[in-house]
Amino acid sequence: MRTPLLLARKDIRMLLRTRGLLALLLLYPLAIAALVGGVLLQQGPPKVAFVNEDLSGDVVHVGDREFSVSEYVRRAERSGVKVVDTTREEAERALEEGQVAGVLIVPQGTVARLETQLSGAKLLFLTGDNPLGTVVAQRMRGVIYNINLGISDALIDTNREYLETLVSGGDVVINGEEFDLYGLDPIEEDLEDALEELRESGADEDLLERIEDALEFAGTAGTAIGLADNALETAAAPVRIDVQRTKGKSPLLTAQAMSFALAVSIAFVCVVLIGASLAAEKDEAVLGRLLRGLASGWQVVTGKLLLGAVLAVLFSMGLFVVFAILAPQAWTRLPLLLLAVILVGLACSAIGALIAVLARDARTATLVAILFILPLVPLALVGLDGWAGIVEGLFPITPARDLFGAVLFEQDPWTTIRERGAQLLATTVVFTALSARLLRRLA
Amino acid sequence: MTVPVPEDVLVARGIEHRYGRRAVLRDVDITLRVGEMVALLGPNGAGKTTLMKVLVGLLRADDGKVEGPVGRAVGWVPQGGATYQRLTVRENLELFARLLHLPGDATTLAREAAERAELSPWFDSLGSELSGGLRQRLNVTVGLLGDPRLLVLDEPTTGVDLVHRTALYRQLRERADDGCSVLYSTHAIEDAAAADRVTVLVSGSTAFEGLLADVADVLGDSPAEYDQLDAVSRGLLRLWATDPHDDEVAR
Numbered sequence: 001m002r003t004p005l006l007l008a009r010k011d012i013r014m015l016l017r018t019r020g021l022l023a024l025l026l027l028y029p030l031a032i033a034a035l036v037g038g039v040l041l042q043q044g045p046p047k048v049a050f051v052n053e054d055l056s057g058d059v060v061h062v063g064d065r066e067f068s069v070s071e072y073v074r075r076a077e078r079s080g081v082k083v084v085d086t087t088r089e090e091a092e093r094a095l096e097e098g099q100v101a102g103v104l105i106v107p108q109g110t111v112a113r114l115e116t117q118l119s120g121a122k123l124l125f126l127t128g129d130n131p132l133g134t135v136v137a138q139r140m141r142g143v144i145y146n147i148n149l150g151i152s153d154a155l156i157d158t159n160r161e162y163l164e165t166l167v168s169g170g171d172v173v174i175n176g177e178e179f180d181l182y183g184l185d186p187i188e189e190d191l192e193d194a195l196e197e198l199r200e201s202g203a204d205e206d207l208l209e210r211i212e213d214a215l216e217f218a219g220t221a222g223t224a225i226g227l228a229d230n231a232l233e234t235a236a237a238p239v240r241i242d243v244q245r246t247k248g249k250s251p252l253l254t255a256q257a258m259s260f261a262l263a264v265s266i267a268f269v270c271v272v273l274i275g276a277s278l279a280a281e282k283d284e285a286v287l288g289r290l291l292r293g294l295a296s297g298w299q300v301v302t303g304k305l306l307l308g309a310v311l312a313v314l315f316s317m318g319l320f321v322v323f324a325i326l327a328p329q330a331w332t333r334l335p336l337l338l339l340a341v342i343l344v345g346l347a348c349s350a351i352g353a354l355i356a357v358l359a360r361d362a363r364t365a366t367l368v369a370i371l372f373i374l375p376l377v378p379l380a381l382v383g384l385d386g387w388a389g390i391v392e393g394l395f396p397i398t399p400a401r402d403l404f405g406a407v408l409f410e411q412d413p414w415t416t417i418r419e420r421g422a423q424l425l426a427t428t429v430v431f432t433a434l435s436a437r438l439l440r441r442l443a
Numbered sequence: 444m445t446v447p448v449p450e451d452v453l454v455a456r457g458i459e460h461r462y463g464r465r466a467v468l469r470d471v472d473i474t475l476r477v478g479e480m481v482a483l484l485g486p487n488g489a490g491k492t493t494l495m496k497v498l499v500g501l502l503r504a505d506d507g508k509v510e511g512p513v514g515r516a517v518g519w520v521p522q523g524g525a526t527y528q529r530l531t532v533r534e535n536l537e538l539f540a541r542l543l544h545l546p547g548d549a550t551t552l553a554r555e556a557a558e559r560a561e562l563s564p565w566f567d568s569l570g571s572e573l574s575g576g577l578r579q580r581l582n583v584t585v586g587l588l589g590d591p592r593l594l595v596l597d598e599p600t601t602g603v604d605l606v607h608r609t610a611l612y613r614q615l616r617e618r619a620d621d622g623c624s625v626l627y628s629t630h631a632i633e634d635a636a637a638a639d640r641v642t643v644l645v646s647g648s649t650a651f652e653g654l655l656a657d658v659a660d661v662l663g664d665s666p667a668e669y670d671q672l673d674a675v676s677r678g679l680l681r682l683w684a685t686d687p688h689d690d691e692v693a694r
Binding site: 013014017018286288289290292293 | 496499500501513514515517519521522523524525526527528529530534538539541542543569585
């Protein structure tokens with residue numbers, strides 16, 4: 001490893017002396033960040049389609065209170081989500097095309113379930129299988145929490161009224177039917193009067209004992225119901241949310257934009273710079289000298305990969321700082337991000353090395369590297385399916401985009417890290433082996 | 444009293460090399476003795492660079508045998524500078540000393556090598572700041588790191604003026620006197636004059652091997668435009684104009 005390290009250190013020293021290139025390396029990420037920032041500002045917050053399938057409307061009556069489900073859903077706009085009213089078909093189509101990040105559906109019978117309080121209601125949230133879907137689903141859970149809070153407040157107040165009537169007596173309406181309740185307190189008073197009169201009249205001891213038991217029950221029940229008031233305040237949430245993942249394109253928003261910008265920038269820097277750097281050694285005839293006993297093809301290419309990894313880390317850190325201001329949650333994933341950046345840097349550098357080996361000189365290598373990267377950029381943006389997708393996956397931009405997306409935004413990123421990491425590692429090994437083998441032949 | 448015969452450092456016999464179907468070297472023989480300077484003379488495209496790459500192990504011969512030193516015992520000086528322009532003279536020499544795993548402090552080795560090559564005034568200058576002659580001197584100095592037994596130089600005087608050219612051959616002669624065998628390629632007769640022997644390569648085959656002065660022996664009838672040239676040059680031009688695969692050529 002000493003030889004690759006010596007060669008990489010020499011390359012870094014030479015790079016630091018190439019001021020024009022260094023300036024470009026500093027300005028390029030800022031330009032990318034500005035472009036992505038512009039896209040983010042233009043796009044605005046993620047959209048969620050709201051579909052109310054309950055024909056009885058969306059106003060829930062609990063006791064003498066009423067509240068609108070849609071009004072609570074709209075409160076999500078305060079947390080950076082735009083809510084759009086639409087039909088289910090339209091909403092599913094919009095989700096499929098990536099126009100919305102999720103669809104919140106109020107199924108038929110939801111209002112009746114909430115009003116009768118016989119069982120909890122269930123709302124349905126559809127979202128794409130992408131990091132943004134996770135973020136929006138979290139925000140929708142916040143919305144549902146607020147709906148639950150509103151309903152439980154109303155239920156608690158109504159049930160308190162029922163219990164107070166049960167204790168004190170009076171009129172009460174349950175499911176639209178009016179009842180006249182006598183009340184535990186009046187019963188207790190009546191039983192005390194009756195017990196006194198019976199004692200005075202010398203009634204049977206067994207009868208007096210039974211009335212005393214009934215009197216004790218009325219007193220205890222009244223006290224217990226009084227305590228239940230407090231217990232009701234800690235009532236559980238009556239509404240749950242069921243998040244279902246569906247296939248569909250994700251909109252270009254914070255998560256996608258950041259992942260895409262990182263992937264494209266590192267790919268450009270590593271493929272172009274490593275390609276040009278290795279080809280320049282061929283131009284200056286140093287490569288022939290190195291390969292004659294000073295370093296093997298593997299060591300020369302590994303040195304370039306190390307340089308690529310260092311460049312990728314330095315370059316992405318500048319970009320990362322700009323993005324982390326936009327999305328602060330990214331800071332918590334910094335160690336994982338470093339690992340991902342190194343993996344992507346290695347894979348892209350290996351491709352740059354192969355281009356350099358195959359190209360006649362540094363200028364050709366630079367041109368070929370740019371021509372190689374350019375068509376991959378829009379493909380990675382739209383995503384391809386089937387065979388085209390498999391071929392696209394052989395090159396690093398799409399796997400890099402997915403890896404960064406998972407590392408920065410997914411709650412459980414390990415599956416994506418394993419799959420995409422293995423893909424990038426395989427790209428590195430294959431392209432490095434090809435470069436090292438061909439290098440000696442073409443030097 | 445018998446005069447000791449210097450031992451052979453490099454012996455190559457029947458070297459053949461092809462690029463695809465095109466034969467570049469055909470049955471080439473070459474021998475170098477200890478402390479000897481040999482010039483490999485030939486026109487452009489004669490196969491000089493290919494032969495040198497085969498001799499230093501950069502290319503594998505398709506046929507024939509090369510016996511000689513390997514690894515650090517062979518110094519290789521390629522065409523075109525072959526040093527890093529964005530590193531200083533010191534950094535270049537330190538880097539190659541480290542890559543050669545030479546014992547001792549790399550900076551000390553670099554300083555000593557620069558002093559010996561009279562490069563000390565430019566020790567901290569970037570390669571890009573050196574003149575063509577100085578850059579070539581650095582190239583040769585890198586090739587001499589580790590005191591190789593055999594130094595192979597591919598057209599070391601291309602683009603170098605007379606002053607630096609003279610200094611370069613003086614440097615090479617000093618090394619040869621110290622026991623290092625030197626093989627260099629050129630297409631200029633004045634460069635070949637610095638050598639003890641010349642091997643003339645034409646169309647991938649050995650057309651002449653011996654003293655430079657003896658090249659004149661192959662002179663036959665020559666065109667009138669050769670009259671202004673000296674006998675050696677005329678002999679050389681006659682050799683270069685001949686296809687060794689068609690005619691019998693004096694060796």
